[in-house]
Amino acid sequence: MAENPKQPVSRHPALAAVVALGGWLVPGLGHLLLRQWGRAGVYFFAVGALAFTGLALRGNIFSAASRDAFDILGFLADLGAGVFYFAAKFSAYGDPDVSRAAGDYGTRFFATAGVLNLLCALEAVAIARGKKL
Amino acid sequence: MKPNHLQALLVFALVISVAFAFLTKHKPGERLRYALWAFAAFLLVAVVLGWLMYPLSR
Numbered sequence: 403m404a405e406n407p408k409q410p411v412s413r414h415p416a417l418a419a420v421v422a423l424g425g426w427l428v429p430g431l432g433h434l435l436l437r438q439w440g441r442a443g444v445y446f447f448a449v450g451a452l453a454f455t456g457l458a459l460r461g462n463i464f465s466a467a468s469r470d471a472f473d474i475l476g477f478l479a480d481l482g483a484g485v486f487y488f489a490a491k492f493s494a495y496g497d498p499d500v501s502r503a504a505g506d507y508g509t510r511f512f513a514t515a516g517v518l519n520l521l522c523a524l525e526a527v528a529i530a531r532g533k534k535l
Numbered sequence: 536m537k538p539n540h541l542q543a544l545l546v547f548a549l550v551i552s553v554a555f556a557f558l559t560k561h562k563p564g565e566r567l568r569y570a571l572w573a574f575a576a577f578l579l580v581a582v583v584l585g586w587l588m589y590p591l592s593r
Contacts, residue, residue, distance in 0.1 A: 441557050448554040455546050458537050507543055514547075518554055525558055535561065 418530040425523030427484045432526030445522040452515035453486040460499040461508020463490050476509070482516030548577035 417435075425432025430446035433439075457463075464477035480487050490512070499505045528534040538546065556570035 444553060444557050448550045451546060451550050455538060455543060459543060460537070504537070504540070504543075507540070511543070511547065514551075518551070521558065522554075 418527050421526045421530040425526040429519045432523050436529055449515045449519045452511050453483050456508040456511030459508030460505045461512050462498040462500050479513035479516045482520040544581055548574050
């Protein structure tokens with residue numbers, strides 16, 4: 403990857419907020435704004451692959467209307483996938499079927515995609531603030 | 536296309552290994568070594584746990 407880890411791009415406080423929002427909304431966008439092309443591509447495809455595999459396995463996508471504590475945690479994890487969550491929630495692709503083990507695995511795949519994206523967005527924020535190379 | 540359990544395992548192991556390699560390592564060589572090690576560890580643990588639980592499924 404053609405990255406220069408010894409020179410942070412910027413440490414402007416406002417950049418961290420933009421990077422956080424962008425990194426959550428579109429996986430890898432935070433790193434893209436910081437010109438970390440390699441990481442941006444890897445994180446986008448990683449989160450996307452997990453989300454699409456989760457949908458292909460017919461996993462459940464939680465909604466904000468849930469009242470159960472575990473459903474709310476599932477919703478927060480799913481929401482972490484940003485644009486993939488909204489695409490999955492408002493498209494007809496992958497009708498959930500958790501009566502089989504595969505559907506249950508799919509639910510975990512999508513939640514993992516969300517949590518991984520949050521982790522990547524946090525890393526982008528740390529880079530923007532100059533706390534990580 | 537709906538992946539089977541083995542394909543899902545391979546996708547998960549590969550994706551998480553590569554993503555964690557990029558999150559935790561900076562040099563390309565270190566990333567490659569970490570990704571290969573984590574990928575192999577994922578597969579090994581999954582196969583071992585699968586065989587350990589196999590008697591319970593019968």
